[in-house]
Amino acid sequence: MGQMEPDTGMTTDLASACPAEYQRFAASAVDGVRVQEYYRRQGDQLQWQDVARRNLLRSLLEDLQYDGLEPQEYLHGLQQAGTAPVVPYCTDAGISHDYLLALHHLQHGRLVQAGVEPYWVEAAAALRQPLPVVDLALQTAGDLARSFAQARPAQLLYAQLREQLRDGTWLQQDDWIVVAAGKSLKPGIRDARVVDLRLRLQQGGVLPVDQPDADSADPYLYDERLETAVKAFQADHYLEDDGIVGPATLTELNVSPRQRLMQVRVNLERLRWLEKYLEPNLLIVDIAGARLLYVENGQVAWRTRTQVGTVGRQTPLLKSRITHLTMNPTWTVPPTIFRKDKLPAIRKDIGYLERSRMQVLNGQGQVLDPYSVDWSAPGNIMLRQAAGPGNALGRVAIRFANPFSVYLHDTPSQHLFGRATRTVSSGCVRVEGVFSLLDLLAADDSTRQRIEQLLDSGETRQVNLARLTPVLLAYWTVEVDVDGRLRFRADSYGLDQRVAEALERGG
Template sequence: MGLWALLLGLGPLAWAEPEAAWQGDDASGVVAELVRQVASQDQRLRDFYALRDHRPAWQDADTVAAFTSALHTLESDGLHPQDYRPDELRARHREVYEQGADIEAQVQYDLFATRTLLTALGHLQRGKVDPGSLGTGWEVPVSKPDFSLAAVSGAIDQLRFEALINEVRPDFVPYQRLRSGLARYRNIERLGGWPRLPPREQSLRPGDVDDDVALLRERLTRIGELELVAVDSDAFPGAGLEAFDPRRYDGGLEAAVKRFQRRHLLEPDGVVGRQTLAALNVPVERRIDQIRLNMERARWLLHGLPESFVLVDIAGYRLSYFRPNGQIWRSRIVVGRPYRRTPSLRSEITHVTVNPTWTIPPTIKREDVLPRVRQDLGYLWRERIQVLSPSGTPLDPWEIDWDNPGNIVLRQAPGPQNALGQLVIRFPNDHMVYLHDTPSQDLFSREQRAFSSGCIRVENIRELAQLLMDDTHSEHDIEARIDSGETRNVSLANRMPVIIHYWTVNPGDDGELSFRPDIYERDDALLRELDRPLAL
């Protein structure tokens, strides 16, 4: 049921009851005071009370009780109900209405309660934290809440706060899966969490018999990993169920460990080494916080998405193209190193460049290329790098003082060994990043792939480029353009939205959560802001 359906479902009698209750000697005085005080409030409060003809919303104690009770459901969304002052709302209502406070105090309370409700709904729908305040190069505009104030007013009058919250809550499948995962991990926490495996000098391997294997088995059972794989009694001949030893690292446990490793972007080799042990020993409380802060990221982003778009998942090293026909094309990617981070942004793909040259950016030139050239000038010829003046005039490398080269431009010629490969997908942004091909195809086989200087390398990018051409009705044959050997920009007939974002928890199609390493160390800063007490 949508918000307007909720509103209309209240019926004419439902609207008449508050009007009937709103009769008394002080009615005109309260209305006049509301008109006076709301004039200095923000636009949404002014609009809300204008819809009600400046009729107060919070005079009845049952209304406040229903609201404060509903606030506690926000915990399932990773928000803190106490941010929205349920205890203060109830206490102040008693002070105002049981102790006979004047009209000015009554109106102040009404504005406070309404502001609290609108704030809570806005946080639930669009997020509590301003992403631009985190210093992460955020360029994705977070739209304002768009719920109906008329529906909010009607829900207050009919004490339908939980229904209102359910309507405002994001209904996107990834968000709902994160919410379900949060409930699941909180239940694990209530049951005592999971055991911690002690530090080890030697890795645990299939076939080992060790007390720590029993702990490993219990750890994976707590999260249901072993419920999803069968114990392989054939892995060790003669070992039937009657001979099962929880201390033995058998085939079933190995399969569960590999599944765990894949969900944590670790090499799925079944060996419990240093990295796998560290992931196993992350406390359940930390995993809960990770889920909460990624729900916040979802609230920022999962609104107003177009029918088709390209989504770049930085921490998951994955690109997904949601095509107009409903199909999803996916590929592995390489992203920026922690000290050359790929930014989060939203833009639109405008064109591709086939057989690109590469003008080496200042940072890479200063930190990577010039030190190599100073050691060996032949590096320029091997890498087919041309030295140019700022105006594009070719310069003789032998005449350059490489200790103080001045304002020169270094440009790599097109070809298969060009750092950008043979194709670049471009979109306007202030960070000069783009999607591109690469001669270093071997990097795509790694589980963790933060190796670039900020741009995004895409496996099978030619296929992606051709799909973009086909889906935007752009009549270009990408392979033929590349085979021509010419450097050329090829425009899309219609722009394609692209979103580059950072997720350290991802819900899979099966509902299972994948936890990714926080390669850019962004989680803690967001968690601090998410947990910061709210000033209303």
């Protein structure tokens, strides 16, 4: 069937009139049915006959580079149209498809999250549903710029990262110098690699190049000015700021500008996914940053440090609701920890059980004499640590539904909160200042008083919460500080690479 003249409107079925375009639409997140609906709800009138309107759309699509998206993906129809004053039916439909697809990607992400970085979500947990893309486009039909603005995530960090891509010229610079591997570089030593270290920090803007160089007399000396710059670099990358260039610091130094640019793109994509999980009142565990944020009315009302899962025992990504507390909890050792940690210790010294205040139980929950167990092949047994001083969960556990048996809890290992890197737990989240969090979770003073009384009793008791607080365990690896500087975290769980590879494949 031939193409219709623009002034007759789109009364013909899109699939039969434009089979090539319809097939292209079917391979994307916005199919031909939605494109047809877009026209039908506007009286089947063509939409892109005005050259000025097309030029505005082109500008807005090219601006998607600052969202970490590839503008070329959305310019197919506009490139076909060029500057022609009259645009054929099928080309007009192609432009509409590309426009709707761009809005869809801003709302939901370029990638399908479930196939790349899935979150477990409790059935009753609320998820925000964005306005359907056709509705959004029609609602803002007279203002294309507003349609893009409304499709974007409302999070402050998203806007900050967009501005970093727009203004951060250092992200587009050539690769900087690589500091070779070797022994740790420490203040006061002399090493040929110090020359490259100094240049690398100057390239990154951490070490000014316009100050007199103390190294002019000895370029191989790791001097005080260089030590100050290394510590600043470490702080910006959430490393121990000890001034020692060991393996972790060296790894971050040698991440190229291109890799950093991709890291920003990856986190913009994550923030598009996270938009649907956010609520005005929410508890967020920032896994990569090892911190907890308590959000009220969309603002962070309280924050604290956490200890999260190791690389081998990662804290899972999920959304749930906090339902109850366990005061003075006992701790039943999870099977993996029993097998990998506790069993070797018991085999070495059975007195470990008594010192750790642990009982041995069979599959029916009956207490066993530890000397009656064949520890070389213990079979179906469990370990349970008594409540009280030294219990791995401290004095309280904060519970929420999930299939991973993880929760938030107190800890006797308070000294670990002082570390810059706090991936030290077996998957659960240890919370610094946990009793301040209990005050926030309790709905009223009577609940707070009951919690305090049960804590003081020393007995193991459950407290059901009247107000179920949403909890989100999420992962992102880029921040923007109060001075507007990008700060990069180590991708401890290796999740950035998976997202980056999918983005580079185009999904």
